[in-house]
Amino acid sequence: xxxxxxxxxxxxxxxxxxxxxxxxxxxxxxxxxxxxxxxxxxxxxxxxxxxxxxxxxxxxxxxxxxxxxxxxxxxxxxxxxxxxxxxxxxxxxxxxxxxxxxxxxxxxxxxxxxxxxxxxxxxxxxxxxxxxxxxxxxxxxxxxxxxxxxxxxxxxxxxxxxxxxxxxxxxx
Amino acid sequence: xxxxxxxxxxxxxxxxxxxxxxxxxxxxxxxxxxxxxxxxxxxxxxxxxxxxxxxxxxxxxxxxxxxxxxxxxxxxxxxxxxxxxxxxxxxxxxxxxxxxxxxxxxxxxxxxxxxxxxxxxxxxxxxxxxxxxxxxxxxxxxxxxxxxxxxxxxxxxxxxxxxxxxxxxxxxxxxxxxxxxxxxxxxxxxxxxxxxxxxxxxxxxxxxxxxxxxxxxxxxxxxxxxxxxxxxxxxxxxxxxxxxxxxxxxxxxxxxxxxxxxxxxxxxxxxxxxxxxxxxxxxxxxxxxxxxxxxxxxxxxxxxxxxxxxxxxxxxxxxxxxxxxxxxxxxxxxxxxxxxxxxxxxxxxxxxxxxxxxxxxxxxxxxxxxxxxxxxxxxxxxxxxxxxxxxxxxxxxxxxxxxxxxxxxxxxxxxxxxxxxxxxxx
Numbered sequence: 001x002x003x004x005x006x007x008x009x010x011x012x013x014x015x016x017x018x019x020x021x022x023x024x025x026x027x028x029x030x031x032x033x034x035x036x037x038x039x040x041x042x043x044x045x046x047x048x049x050x051x052x053x054x055x056x057x058x059x060x061x062x063x064x065x066x067x068x069x070x071x072x073x074x075x076x077x078x079x080x081x082x083x084x085x086x087x088x089x090x091x092x093x094x095x096x097x098x099x100x101x102x103x104x105x106x107x108x109x110x111x112x113x114x115x116x117x118x119x120x121x122x123x124x125x126x127x128x129x130x131x132x133x134x135x136x137x138x139x140x141x142x143x144x145x146x147x148x149x150x151x152x153x154x155x156x157x158x159x160x161x162x163x164x165x166x167x168x169x170x171x172x
Numbered sequence: 173x174x175x176x177x178x179x180x181x182x183x184x185x186x187x188x189x190x191x192x193x194x195x196x197x198x199x200x201x202x203x204x205x206x207x208x209x210x211x212x213x214x215x216x217x218x219x220x221x222x223x224x225x226x227x228x229x230x231x232x233x234x235x236x237x238x239x240x241x242x243x244x245x246x247x248x249x250x251x252x253x254x255x256x257x258x259x260x261x262x263x264x265x266x267x268x269x270x271x272x273x274x275x276x277x278x279x280x281x282x283x284x285x286x287x288x289x290x291x292x293x294x295x296x297x298x299x300x301x302x303x304x305x306x307x308x309x310x311x312x313x314x315x316x317x318x319x320x321x322x323x324x325x326x327x328x329x330x331x332x333x334x335x336x337x338x339x340x341x342x343x344x345x346x347x348x349x350x351x352x353x354x355x356x357x358x359x360x361x362x363x364x365x366x367x368x369x370x371x372x373x374x375x376x377x378x379x380x381x382x383x384x385x386x387x388x389x390x391x392x393x394x395x396x397x398x399x400x401x402x403x404x405x406x407x408x409x410x411x412x413x414x415x416x417x418x419x420x421x422x423x424x425x426x427x428x429x430x431x432x433x434x435x436x437x438x439x440x441x442x443x444x445x446x447x448x449x450x451x452x453x454x455x456x457x458x459x460x461x462x463x464x465x466x467x468x469x470x471x472x473x474x475x476x477x478x479x480x481x482x483x484x485x486x487x488x489x490x491x492x493x494x495x496x497x498x499x500x501x502x503x504x505x506x507x508x509x510x511x512x513x514x515x516x517x518x519x520x521x522x523x524x525x526x527x528x529x530x531x532x533x534x535x536x537x538x539x540x541x542x543x544x545x546x547x548x549x550x551x552x553x554x555x556x557x558x559x560x561x562x563x564x565x566x567x568x569x570x571x572x573x574x575x576x577x578x579x580x581x582x583x584x585x586x587x588x589x590x591x592x593x594x595x596x597x598x
Contacts, residue, residue: 082260083305085587088594105597110305120597125198127597160197162307 077167083110085163087120087127094118094129096144103170105129109163120162123151129165177407178284178314178341180295181321182265182302184258185309185329185336187278188216191257192247194307195587195595203244207232210426211248211579248580252562256588260306268298273411281318283411295337315340318409319402322359323349323377343405350378350403360399365392377403421459423448424518428579430469434508437466437517438501444519445500446566449493452521453555458489460523462496464503469515480507489525492551494544496521497567562589 078084089103097118099105105120113119115134120127121141130141130151139153153159184190188206193199203220207213214221214230221244226235232246239246258277266272269282284291295312302310313324320340327349328338340346356366358377372391374380380388381403389397398408423444431437441464452459467479482503490496500519554565585593 080305082263086591086594088596090596091598093598104591104594109307110301122197125196125200127197127595129597160200162197 077106077169078108079166080108080110083163084108087129089129089168093143093145093148094131097131097168098170099129099144099165099168100170103168105165106167106169107163108166111164111166113161113164118165120165122160122162124158127162132161175286177316178287178291179316179318179321179407179411180269180282180284180291180298181275181313181318181325182280182282182298182310183313183325183329184261184278185311186216186218187258187308188247188249188254189218190308191254192250192584193218194257195584199245203242204247205239205244206247206249207582209249209580210428211246211581212426215249246582248583250584250586252586252589253584257306257308261302261308261310264302264305265298268294268301271411271413273413281321281411284314291341292337292339295339296335299336309336311336313338313340315346316405317402317407318411319359319399320346320405323353323357323403326353326357346405347378347381350381351376353377355380358399358403360395365396368392419522419524421448421451421521421524422518423451424465424516424520426516427514430475430513430515432510432513434505434510437508437514438504441500441504441517441519442497442567444517445497446493448519448521449491449496449551450555450558452524453491453551456527457524458491458527458529459486459496459521460489460525461485461521462499462503463520463522464500464507464517465520466504466507466514466517468512472513472515475513476511478509478512480509482507485523488546489523489529490543490546491527491548492544492546493554493567495546498543 074081085107087105087107089099089105090101092101099118107120111117113132115132117132118129119132119141120129121132122128123141128141130143133140133142133150141151141153141159143150151157189204192204192206201220202218203224204218205214205221205226206216208215212231214226214228214232214235217226217228220242224238224242224244226238232239238244254277261278262272262274262280265280265282269284269287271283273281275281287294291314295314299310299312302308311325311328313321313326313328314337315321315324324338324340327340328334328336331338338349340349353376355361355369355374355377356363358380361369361380368391369375369380374383380400383400385397385400388400401408425440425444427440431440461483463481463483465479465481468475468477470477470479484499484503486495486499496519504517557565585595587593587595
């Protein structure tokens with residue numbers, strides 16, 4: 001709020017604000033206002049509810065001592081929070097690896113993409129999930145479905161590894 | 173003598189653009205711009221866009237031709253995404269130094285004092301780790317003071333040869349760079365100070381560094397004289413590791429289209445109040461003073477102009493959204509005048525106090541008689557639900573999808589904060 005504070009005024013509302021008479025003139029002068037308004041008094045009868053509850057005085061649970069924290073799936077699925085992203089799978093090319101359409105992939109960008117890992121990579125700017133394989137000195141992206149061909153990674157191909165898939169969340 | 177200080181400034185390159193590119197690898201090396209609220213102006217530009225001469229803050233309509241002819245991809249600001257990516261970058265950086273100051277959404281100072289590593293290769297390591305973990309490219313400037321670390325970072329970004337890391341520990345190198353750097357690029361030198369310095373014949377950072385701090389203090393102020401000391405390698409500005417809570421909270425935005433009815437403005441204002449109240453509770457404060465302002469579009473020549481603000485000081489500080497919304501709307505009804513096309517409104521909280529501050533005893537508690545009763549439990553419950561399911565609970569007066577909502581036609585998915593908007597891989 002830039003210019004507005006310059007012409008800030010203390011305000012009144014007919015309905016609920018009334019001028020306050022007991023403010024010393026020095027205070028008004030100090031704040032550059034000519035009147036200070038306060039909310040009007042509206043006296044209302046407020047019946048106070050009377051509570052009559054029971055005070056519990058039973059035995060504490062004998063299991064209280066054994067309370068442990070509850071299980072958190074993040075602990076199981078996420079090692080590095082800052083580097084972990086989720087992605088939605090589409091298509092059937094990785095069915096053999098247990099990845100089906102609509103599954104959620106847990107992707108850790110900080111893990112080294114070595115041969116054998118399932119990775120997300122960008123080929124010509126398009127994101128895809130495949131298994132990274134080094135085979136006889138040749139890198140390739142392998143599908144896990146016979147209907148989909150493997151992709152050989154030659155130097156002229158624009159390919160960037162985005163992250164390593166660590167888990168699949170699949171609804172049944 | 174004090175031990176030699178050493179700071180690193182890690183700054184994300186074109187941060188908003190980089191965030192968008194992480195999830196859109198097809199946009200690597202392509203011109204990309206991010207627009208301000210309401211899709212008005214450029215607030216982030218890829219290097220390709222900068223090369224086209226589009227400056228920070230340029231209104232979109234002025235360069236629409238360039239955008240079309242060069243196929244610039246534009247995004248509306250996706251603050252949920254940027255905030256999430258920022259916290260990923262910051263928590264990655266945390267492990268690299270014993271102390272860190274998060275300076276802004278895309279910059280952090282690290283304390284390198286007393287570290288024995290080769291700082292340049294250590295910083296290359298930081299750069300690689302952040303890029304790998306988060307996808308965000310960063311530059312690092314290393315120097316004995318924060319001001320020089322900023323300068324080093326400026327150099328790291330400006331010259332590709334540096335590979336994104338510049339160490340200004342060496343005074344000779346420092347002087348050389350300062351001779352090449354306009355004084356206005358120095359951290360803390362605003363445009364007015366710069367004009368005054370230029371008039372005195374001080375044009376480069378080096379010109380400023382050779383001034384006497386005492387003389388500068390006389391002609392300017394202590395801040396500028398500290399800058400002179402800092403440029404000479406004497407650390408005067410310390411690291412502030414703990415983010416100090418804000419003393420003021422402002423939430424204001426331009427409307428998606430000009431509004432004329434008080435009901436529409438009130439809806440927008442209620443929404444801004446709700447956001448501001450969330451922030452207020454997030455930092456465990458209560459507010460005493462609530463101000464509201466409205467204004468027309470000052471750039472529109474054909475519209476009659478009007479703008480006003482009003483403030484109300486509450487007897488009892490509050491953090492209850494309902495109290496705040498009621499008060500703000502009372503103020504709005506007072507400053508609103510029919511017959512104008514309003515472009516913007518906002519709410520500002522000032523005079524904030526910690527929640528734990530005891531209330532003064534008030535003999536005639538007028539406020540409680542006219543305003544909703546404070547209910548911290550209810551507010552805590554709403555905050556908890558809204559954290560889980562963003563914006564799922566709001567007051568009736570702030571019902572969303574109003575005509576006031578800012579334009580965000582090019583908004584990218586909330587890739588990291590919404591299950592329904594995850595990036596898709598084939």
